[in-house]
Each structure stands twice: as C-alpha cells, then as structure tokens.
Amino acid sequence: xTEKIEFKRVLGLLQVLMIGIGAMIGAGIFILSSAAISLSGxxxxxxxxxxxxxxxxxGLCYIELGSTIPKAGGGYTYAEELKGGxxxxxxxxxxxxxxxxxxxxxxxxxxxxxxxxxxxPLSGSEAILIPIFAILILIIFSMINYKGISEAGNVEVIxxxxxxxxxxxxxxxxxxxxxxxxxxxxxPINFTNVIPTPDNFLFFIQTLGLIYISFYGFEIINNVAEExxxxxRTIKLSIILTIIISTIVYIGIIYVIIIVTGEFQxxxxxxxxxxxxxxxxxxxxTILPRLGGVLLNSAAIATVASAINATICSNSRIIYAFGKxxxxxxxxxxxxxxxxxxxxxxxxxxxxSIIFASLGVIEKVAIIADVGYLxxxxxxxxxxxxxxxxxxxxxxxxxxxxxxxxxxxxxxxxIAIIPIFAMLHFDxxxxxxxxxxxxxxxxxxxxxxxxxxxxxxxFIKFIKRQKV
Numbered sequence: 001x002t003e004k005i006e007f008k009r010v011l012g013l014l015q016v017l018m019i020g021i022g023a024m025i026g027a028g029i030f031i032l033s034s035a036a037i038s039l040s041g042x043x044x045x046x047x048x049x050x051x052x053x054x055x056x057x058x059g060l061c062y063i064e065l066g067s068t069i070p071k072a073g074g075g076y077t078y079a080e081e082l083k084g085g086x087x088x089x090x091x092x093x094x095x096x097x098x099x100x101x102x103x104x105x106x107x108x109x110x111x112x113x114x115x116x117x118x119x120x121p122l123s124g125s126e127a128i129l130i131p132i133f134a135i136l137i138l139i140i141f142s143m144i145n146y147k148g149i150s151e152a153g154n155v156e157v158i159x160x161x162x163x164x165x166x167x168x169x170x171x172x173x174x175x176x177x178x179x180x181x182x183x184x185x186x187x188p189i190n191f192t193n194v195i196p197t198p199d200n201f202l203f204f205i206q207t208l209g210l211i212y213i214s215f216y217g218f219e220i221i222n223n224v225a226e227e228x229x230x231x232x233r234t235i236k237l238s239i240i241l242t243i244i245i246s247t248i249v250y251i252g253i254i255y256v257i258i259i260v261t262g263e264f265q266x267x268x269x270x271x272x273x274x275x276x277x278x279x280x281x282x283x284x285x286t287i288l289p290r291l292g293g294v295l296l297n298s299a300a301i302a303t304v305a306s307a308i309n310a311t312i313c314s315n316s317r318i319i320y321a322f323g324k325x326x327x328x329x330x331x332x333x334x335x336x337x338x339x340x341x342x343x344x345x346x347x348x349x350x351x352x353s354i355i356f357a358s359l360g361v362i363e364k365v366a367i368i369a370d371v372g373y374l375x376x377x378x379x380x381x382x383x384x385x386x387x388x389x390x391x392x393x394x395x396x397x398x399x400x401x402x403x404x405x406x407x408x409x410x411x412x413x414x415i416a417i418i419p420i421f422a423m424l425h426f427d428x429x430x431x432x433x434x435x436x437x438x439x440x441x442x443x444x445x446x447x448x449x450x451x452x453x454x455x456x457x458x459f460i461k462f463i464k465r466q467k468v
Contacts, residue, residue, distance in 0.1 A: 020238050
C-alpha cells in the first residue's frame with residue numbers, strides 16, 4: 001500500500017506573515033500608487049484607508065473560516081465544504097482568475113520597474129518584450145515554489161523584510177523633511193482635501209476599484225493553512241497584522257509622495273511615462289539624493305518578487321484543492337513525492353498567469369484580477385452564514401466579532417462596488433465574463449465525464465512520445 005503524501009507543517013508565524021505582507025504591498029505601493037494619485041489626488045489616502053477597514057472586516061471572516069476549516073485552498077475550500085456543488089466551484093474559479101491575473105500584474109510590474117531602474121524603459125515597439133520577460137519571471141518563481149514551501153517561505157521572509165525596512169525608512173525621512181524642501185502647493189494635506197469633491201467622486205470610486213487588488217494578499221494566508229505549524233493562532237495573528245501593517249505603509253507612502261512630489265506633478269509624470277514605480281523612485285531621490293532611488297528600486301524589485309512568489313504559492317493550492325475535489329482532473333490534486341508540493345497545480349497556475357501576462361498592460365489585467373476577487377471574496381464572506389447554521393457540526397474558533405454586522409458590511413461593500421466598477425470598465429468586464437463562461441462550461445463538461453485524469457495522463461504520454 002502506497003504512503004499517503006501530505007503537506008509538511010513547516011511554516012511559522014513569521015513566514016506566513018511575510019507571505020501575506022509580500023502579496024499585499026507588491027501591487028499597492030510600486031505598481032498602482034501612482035495611478036491612484038493620478039486619478040483622485042489626495043483622496044487616494046482616503047481610498048486606501050477605506051479599503052484597509054473593509055479588508056479588516058473581510059479578514060475577520062477569513063480568520064473564523066480558516067481557524068475552523070484549516071485546509072489548503074482557502075476561500076474555495078470553505079465554499080466547497082459548507083455549500084458545495086456549483087457554489088463551491090464558481091467561488092474557487094473566481095479566486096483562481098483573481099490570483100492568476102494578479103500574478104500577471106506583478107510580473108509585468110516587475111519587468112517595468114526593472115527596466116526603468118536600468119535606465120532603459122520598454123516603450124513603443126520595445127513594449128512587445130514586456131510580456132515575454134514577464135513570462136520568464138513567472139517561470140522562475142514557479143520553479144522556486146516547485147522546490148518546496150519551506151524554500152518559498154524563506155525567500156519570502158528575505159524579500160519582504162527588505163521591502164518593509166526600505167519603505168518605513170523612506171516614510172520616516174519623508175515625514176521629517178523640512179517644509180522648505182516640500183512641493184509648495186501640496187503642503188499641508190488637511191482633512192477637507194482628502195475628502196473627494198462631487199466632481200472628483202467618480203474618479204474616487206474608480207480608484208477604489210483599481211487598488212482593490214492591493215488589499216487581498218491576506219487571502220493567500222488561508223491557502224497555506226495545511227502547511228502551518230499552529231493554524232488557529234497563526235491565521236488570526238498573521239491576517240490582522242498583515243492588514244494593519246500594509247494599510248499603515250500604504251497611507252504613509254501615498255502621503256509622502258504627495259507632499260514631496262505634488263499631485264499635479266504625479267499626474268504629469270505618470271501620464272507621460274506610464275512607468276510604474278517611476279513617481280515613487282523620483283520621490284525617494286528628492287528625499288535622499290543619489291541613494292534614495294537605488295534603495296527604493298531595490299525594495300521595488302524585492303516587493304514585487306515577493307508578491308509573485310506568494311501568489312504562485314496561493315494559486316497552486318486552489319488548483320490542488322480543485323483536483324482533490326474532482327472539479328479538475330484528480331492528477332492536479334497530487335503532491336510531489338519528494339518536495340511535497342502540488343507540482344501539477346503549480347504548472348497549471350503558471351499557464352493561467354501566462355495567458356493574462358500576454359496582455360502586457362497592467363491596468364487592464366488589474367481590472368480582471370479585481371473582478372475575480374470582488375465576486376470570489378463576496379461569495380467567501382457569505383460562507384460565514386453557512387458556517388453558523390452548521391454550528392453543531394463544527395467547533396467554531398476565533399468567532400467574528402459583532403456577528404452578523406461585520407460580515408454584512410464586508411459583503412455589502414463588495415456587492416455595491418461591482419456594478420459601479422462594471423460601468424467604468426465595461427470592456428474588461430466583458431473579457432472577464434468570457435473567462436467566467438469558460439469556467440462554467442468546464443464545470444458542465446467535467447460533470448459529464450470530460451477532462452478526466454486518465455485522459456490528461458494519455459495527453460502527457462503523447463507529448464513525451466513526440467519529444468522522443
């Protein structure tokens with residue numbers, strides 16, 4: 001009888017916390033902060049604060065679900081176990097699309113920041129190289145995850161620690177810089193100009209939608225629950241700390257960019273260069289000439305790399321859970337006998353991310369990720385109500401405070417922003433709906449016996465024979 005291969009419980013609080021922070025800060029700071037300020041100016045501070053509060057409410061729901069059902073697959077696993085059927089599948093599909101598109105965003109951002117740092121931004125005819133390099137980055141980090149979760153976790157600790165140190169250093173310097181060195185029309189920021197005006201309100205809502213992706217890195221924490229040493233304690237502390245630390249860093253960096261560089265200049269630079277991380281790099285250079293840009297760009301590379309690493313890890317666990325539950329061929333729910341990683345699932349996640357990375361435009365791919373997360377997170381938050389109805393079956397741990405108020409607020413915000421977001425980005429919503437339709441079609445075909453593990457294995461053997 002063959003030995004059942006299971007995940008190794010090797011992740012401690014520090015590693016899990018770094019995975020969560022690494023996934024959250026990657027997009028919010030270096031990739032989307034300039035676009036957020038360009039859209040809504042100082043109101044971007046309020047946008048980050050609102051989403052920080054809402055994500056904390058959502059995080060409390062995740063803590064209860066993850067502590068009670070500490071299994072790989074995160075939100076999908078809760079939906080499947082508590083509701084099952086199509087509800088479980090479509091929840092997992094939304095999160096799979098969200099993670100895959102987010103991973104593509106990070107990879108494209110990594111290439112963009114790297115080439116800007118090297119002084120050779122890819123633009124015009126050279127822009128076609130962006131998705132090619134992004135795909136190479138995705139392959140490299142997929143190989144790191146293939147080697148093992150411990151290795152991936154250690155890489156995450158190094159990368160995320162580096163970025164936090166540099167970002168906090170820049171924030172402290174920016175806040176303490178003498179007023180005479182600040183951009184004259186941007187200081188001080190007071191409460192009135194942080195509140196969006198009626199003319200600016202639509203752009204403010206658009207900003208909320210754009211940076212939504214920045215606040216759901218904590219979701220990745222629950223996806224590695226089976227690999228935590230003490231899941232109940234680790235999930236609770238890591239989710240709360242991830243959201244609080246990330247929100248403080250977000251607001252600090254946005255504040256420093258605005259008071260040092262100025263709203264109008266940010267908009268001009270962003271629209272002229274379309275370079276993600278350029279504004280923040282110039283801000284760091286102003287605060288700390290010569291050294292600031294080098295430090296900031298080093299942190300940017302580390303930040304976005306950590307986001308890629310963490311999201312690949314998370315996405316593969318969803319696909320792994322899909323395989324175990326037979327929504328995908330069961331071969332995807334198998335672990336590597338030596339590394340104990342879901343190697344087939346990592347490969348499939350890589351394919352999904354490559355498809356989105358091939359689009360090559362961060363803003364468009366970010367919208368796809370946002371839509372996936374919006375629908376997926378809403379369905380996951382609703383699982384709290386299903387769990388409470390089954391209290392006799394489960395020993396509920398780390399209960400969500402102020403139930404049902406907090407889950408209702410978390411779900412209500414996500415539901416409210418969906419139609420507004422759809423009106424602002426109809427083209428990409430249409431593309432996302434096609435992707436969702438593909439998922440529904442896959443579910444139906446799978447239910448009819450298509451795409452079985454046996455057929456997948458035959459296909460793999462056929463490919464190997466062609467190589468010979």
